[in-house]
Amino acid sequence: MIRAPAREGVIEAAEKIAAILPPTPLLPVEIDGVQCWAKAENLQPIGAFKIRGAWHRLTALSEDERSRGVVAVSSGNHAQGVAWAARRLGIRAAIVMPRDAPQVKLDNTRALGAEIVLYDRPGEDRDAIAAELIRERGGTLVHAFGDPWVIEGQGSAGIEIAAQLGKQPSRIVACCGGGGLAAGLALACPDSAIHVVEPFGWDMVGQALAAGKIVPVAPDAPATICDALQPTATKQLNLDLLSGRAEPGVTVTDAEVRDAQRWAFAHLRLVLEPGGAAALAAALAGKVPLDRGTAIMLTGGNADPKAFARTLSADA
Incomplete structure (x- = not known):
């Protein structure tokens, strides 16, 4: 039987992660x-939330x-x-990584000892x-968003947010690739609305x-600077978990x-990569509702230095 992700697993993941990592800051921001x-x-430590799901998954291996x-x-x-x-x-x-992945991500992955x-x-x-690769060598696939343990691990960020606020947020605005987070x-x-x-x-x-079903990316999908948010489709597992729970999706240009990256640097003194700034971009553009209980996920900061410099200088 395929293991189904559950809130109990999210709580377990949060406990495992709290044992090795401090909570990331929950920063007050004012928008409009x-x-x-x-x-x-x-x-x-790796500049992104993905450390959560990876740790929960790998520590669950026999x-x-x-x-x-x-x-x-x-x-x-x-x-x-x-x-x-x-x-x-x-x-x-x-x-397995795309040849056109940002060099900083390729370099950091190699530096951590993984084969690319x-x-x-x-x-x-x-x-x-x-x-x-698995057929030739054996091993366990750790899927980026369609793995039950990975989903639970990413959800540990929500447990932290609730502890930091003293209650569940009214809504969470999340950058989204395949839907694991x-x-x-x-x-x-x-009890939180998920955007x-x-x-x-x-x-x-x-x-x-x-649509209520998996939709593949169009063959003529436009280029995007959000390299971290380019899956060709979500998984049924993610769709099942989000159906009836997530608000209608929104898109950002x-x-x-880039406006969100500049805003975060100017107002929060934070470096965000494009994919890590998508939720903030939607909030700043008025595409999602905001209230005092809203939590906006800033999911990654592994920005290409040259591209980030161009963004800051508004030359992009």
């Missing part, structure tokens, strides 16, 4: 006269599974989370490459929620994301 909150997951290693597919942040956890636990890790297997996007099927937050905070924010043309979770 409304004071709300920003969860600075970009300040995690000794036999650990001996055979893990395989993951990622544009960079999940890669670093898996590599960080694998190094700490003494587990071999191979990560490159592929071309578009053109090559990253999941097929991962499956072939949003699904985990829905489990963690059952998923995706890049324009890559709203595979939002479209799936509207590259220009709105």
Whole structure:
């Protein structure tokens, strides 16, 4: 039987993560006269929330599974989370990454000791490459958003937010790729509205929620600077967890994301990568409702230095 993610698992994940990492800050922010909150997951040791799901998943492996290693597919942040956890636990890790991933993410993943297997996007099927690696070598696939333990681990951020606020937030605005974070937050905070924010043309979770079924990305999907938010489709597991729980999805443009990066740097003194700024972009653009109980997820800070400098100078 396939294991189903549950709130009890989210709580367990939060306890495991609290044993090794301090909570990330929940910062007060004012947007359009409304004071709300920003969860600075970009300040995690790997610069992104993905460390949560990776740690919960890898610590749940049996000794036999650990001996055979893990395989993951990622544009960079999940890669670093898996590599960080694998190094700490003494587990071999191979990560399938796009050749055009930001160099900082490739370099950081290698520095953490993981093997990188490159592929071309578009053109090559990253999941097929991962499956072939597992067929040849053995090992456990640690899916970036469709794994029950990964979903629970990401949801641990919601447990932290509730503890920091002293109550569940009224709503959580979350950057969304495949829907692992949003699904985990829905489990963690059952009384909170969940808003998923995706890049324009890559709203595979939002479209799936509207259609009630998996929707693949269009073959002519536009380019986006949000490299971390480009799955070709969500998974049924994520859709099942979010259906009836998530608010209608919203999309943000590259220009709105760059505005959010500049805003976070100017007002919070934080560096956000494009995908990590998507939720903030939606809030600043008035695309999601805000109130004093709103928590906005700042999910990643692994920005390419040159691209970030161009964004700050408004030359992008």
